[in-house]
Amino acid sequence: MNIALPTLVLLVFLVPGFLFRRMFYSGEFSEQYFKENLVSLIFPTLLTSIIVHLLCYIILSPLVLNPDTTSIGILISGTNNSSEISKVTQNVLTNYKSVLLYSVIASLTGAFGGLLVKIIIRNYKLDRKYKILRFQNEWHYLFSGELLDFPNVPGRTNNIDFVIVEALVSSDEGTILYSGFLDDYILSSSTGIDRIYLKDVRWHYIKDDLLQVNASNENKKEHQRFIIGDFFIIPFNRIINLNISYYSVEQESQSVNTNEI
């Protein structure tokens, strides 16, 4: 049995499925694509490939292109019949323009299909409503506050204007609590997140908190320190604990003006 030819045909067959999934898990969700193992990658890819090819077959059959399913079947079957193989090869070479055009159309359908499905899911917030459509990287939902839109979670994401992160970080001198506005975060394929970017950061040693608790009111003093700079970056592997708070902000003068109007 010839194995190389069916494998090659199968790989070409899977290209639209690969492109669909690559575009679906593109941009901010690309880390999920690379995190998957071979089994969980092949099965959905095969499934989406079949759907894309069926769609292309239905649409393109009545038009100029007429995919020769018998030839495809012979190629995948791995037959040893050299006359059949040479006949199919000859057929492919004769109609190479149609074969190439079909492959390009199927690949583009897969790529745009994946992107379109992702845009629809995100725009209509279907990933927040239905768990089955949710992207696996929970940090997006946590940091953006989109998890407030999950069923049975109070609050609405629309109201969030900014996020305050308090990060407990270990150091040789003791545990430090950093607090600031969340500005950005970088994902990692292994730990889910690589580092977080904070702005206007205050920090203090946790041991100072204990001293403050024990001190009398007269002896209490401000022990928080500011970090000057645009961004403060914390590597995620140093973080012990995170507290994430979502806030809405109102400019009082604006609301007064609105009421007056």
Place this chain on the structure above:
Amino acid sequence: MAFSFNTAPKVISDKFTKLAKEGRLADILEAVYDERSNNNAHSLTGTSKNGAIKVVRIGSFSTNGK
């Protein structure tokens, strides 16, 4: 619903960015720490010292970093 090709989750709203550009970040921080300093667990609002900025805590979650 505004349809957008950008599907990335937003962590900062346009309103916050506008206020930050106007130099109100210090006021916002004051309001946040005012909300934090309220020991009453039911008080979710904080106001800056000049009263120009009011913040409301919508939600809060804690997680370990691993």
